[in-house]
Amino acid sequence: MIRTILAVSVAGIAGTLLRFAASTWVSANWPRHFYAATLAVNLLGCLIIGLLYGLFLVRPEVPIEIRAGLIVGFVGGLTTFSSFSLDTLRLLESGQAPIAFGYLAISVFGGLLATWAGLSLTKL
Numbered sequence: 001m002i003r004t005i006l007a008v009s010v011a012g013i014a015g016t017l018l019r020f021a022a023s024t025w026v027s028a029n030w031p032r033h034f035y036a037a038t039l040a041v042n043l044l045g046c047l048i049i050g051l052l053y054g055l056f057l058v059r060p061e062v063p064i065e066i067r068a069g070l071i072v073g074f075v076g077g078l079t080t081f082s083s084f085s086l087d088t089l090r091l092l093e094s095g096q097a098p099i100a101f102g103y104l105a106i107s108v109f110g111g112l113l114a115t116w117a118g119l120s121l122t123k124l
Helices: 002-029 035-058 064-078 081-093 097-121
Strands: none
Touching: 002 035, 002 064, 035 064, 035 081, 035 097, 081 097
């Protein structure tokens, strides 16, 4: 159990740092589009989780430490549903309803599509 906890922790740090780097870069380069980093990491996370899930279905012998580290740790640290919710509310509060609803739709439907794409890639 301690190995699984360590794997999730280390991978979670990596995912969190990648999310932080994306957010910092977008804020520095596109401050008006602060939500773009959250959108990008959420879509990427959906793609990765679909891909990993599919790979682990065909490779059930992959140790639980690796599976949990990648899915719970890395993808969990990378994706940001709570930030997505806050970004949507900020857009609505600032009178940018069309952007907020577009962001909402792309996040939800794009996330589902990216997850399906990741899973489908494992079936090639």
